[in-house]
Amino acid sequence: MTDRVPILKLGRVLLVSIQIDLEDQTVLDLQDDLAERIVTTGAIGVVIDITALEIVDSFVGRMLANAAAISRMLDAETVVVGMRPAVAITLVELGLSLGGVRTALTLEKGLALLERGRATSADRG
Amino acid sequence: MAAAESSERLVRLLTHDSEILDRWVEAVAEILRGRISRAELERELTDLYQALGQALREGGLNWRAEEYSEVRALLVELSRNRAQHGFTPTETATSLFACKDVVAPTATSSAEDISAYLQLGRLLDALGLFTIEAYARTREEIISAQAEQLLELSTPVVKLWEGVVAVPLVGTLDSARTQIVMEKLLQSLVDSESEQAIIDITGVPAVDTEVAQHLLKTVVAARLMGAECTISGIRPQIAQTLVALGVRFDDIVTKATLADALRYVLRRIGTEPAATGGPK
Numbered sequence: 111m112t113d114r115v116p117i118l119k120l121g122r123v124l125l126v127s128i129q130i131d132l133e134d135q136t137v138l139d140l141q142d143d144l145a146e147r148i149v150t151t152g153a154i155g156v157v158i159d160i161t162a163l164e165i166v167d168s169f170v171g172r173m174l175a176n177a178a179a180i181s182r183m184l185d186a187e188t189v190v191v192g193m194r195p196a197v198a199i200t201l202v203e204l205g206l207s208l209g210g211v212r213t214a215l216t217l218e219k220g221l222a223l224l225e226r227g228r229a230t231s232a233d234r235g
Numbered sequence: 236m237a238a239a240e241s242s243e244r245l246v247r248l249l250t251h252d253s254e255i256l257d258r259w260v261e262a263v264a265e266i267l268r269g270r271i272s273r274a275e276l277e278r279e280l281t282d283l284y285q286a287l288g289q290a291l292r293e294g295g296l297n298w299r300a301e302e303y304s305e306v307r308a309l310l311v312e313l314s315r316n317r318a319q320h321g322f323t324p325t326e327t328a329t330s331l332f333a334c335k336d337v338v339a340p341t342a343t344s345s346a347e348d349i350s351a352y353l354q355l356g357r358l359l360d361a362l363g364l365f366t367i368e369a370y371a372r373t374r375e376e377i378i379s380a381q382a383e384q385l386l387e388l389s390t391p392v393v394k395l396w397e398g399v400v401a402v403p404l405v406g407t408l409d410s411a412r413t414q415i416v417m418e419k420l421l422q423s424l425v426d427s428e429s430e431q432a433i434i435d436i437t438g439v440p441a442v443d444t445e446v447a448q449h450l451l452k453t454v455v456a457a458r459l460m461g462a463e464c465t466i467s468g469i470r471p472q473i474a475q476t477l478v479a480l481g482v483r484f485d486d487i488v489t490k491a492t493l494a495d496a497l498r499y500v501l502r503r504i505g506t507e508p509a510a511t512g513g514p515k
Contacts (some may be wrong), residue, residue, distance in 0.1 A: 195418060196418075196457070198457070199418070199421070201459055203452070207459070215424065215428055215429075219461065
């Protein structure tokens, strides 16, 4: 049985902190769980924290982009936070620029980014 | 026991006259023309002379033998010193070869002495080559150490403002250097939690497609980490070259000078105060 990545609820934001090496099955489970939780909690934002992630491959890269696309469809914005320099370089070398995914340096900044996004959309609405 | 006899004769050749060492030091001092102190030279050559005599007595003519390890160590040290003080290879090797002139046979020498001299000559030649090798090795070490220092020196990441870091690039960029710049910059973004980075290429004489590619990658990698990257200091000539090469910095902010870039970056931070996480 593979480990599942926990999804924590923080106000109206879901926090996914990836602490383990991702296997393909874990990644697929995470996508399912995330979509499920966004709908049940009515979250308006998702923060994916990859501070502990040291190794990425193209599959994980695509997962991040997919997760962002799924969340957006469910009206939640995704921010990827804490990417390490080595990981960023690897993704660039792999040719993945994660278009459409918002990024922030730290969890704090990521949450601030979501907060700001909600404020501006509230102004509009 | 012909070998023992001949090495015996060699030792006698080298030590029959107490003035041999003095004449040797004299000859070497003349070649080096006072660029090394007399006392130091005397110490070096005395050590070498004694070690050589000892080795000849015990190890015969095979300079690779265990008995010669002290001679070899002394020679390595000598060539290291010479290389570090900027002496030429010739001057280094002659320190050893001068010994041959000192013990050279005269018209009254016996046939045994002459043949011993020839054997000693061959031994000293071999040791001389060994010296040159050590000399060259030291020089290479110096060169690679300098290259490494240059890499470290030339890529400082400076903090320009709260939340703004900059890398002023000076000198020719190659792939290895750009790679280091990239890694250092990204790491400093993490360490200082800066959301803005400026790469200033005013001091870069030429940019080719490969370097441009690396710059682009750096910018994209910074973006992936949640920071923004501005490139400044693109000189007119470089702009022309880049356009001619077909390189386009389309979705990257580029500014003519570092001042412009800083002004732009500060405005970005200023108009979006929440971006820096507010006052701390």
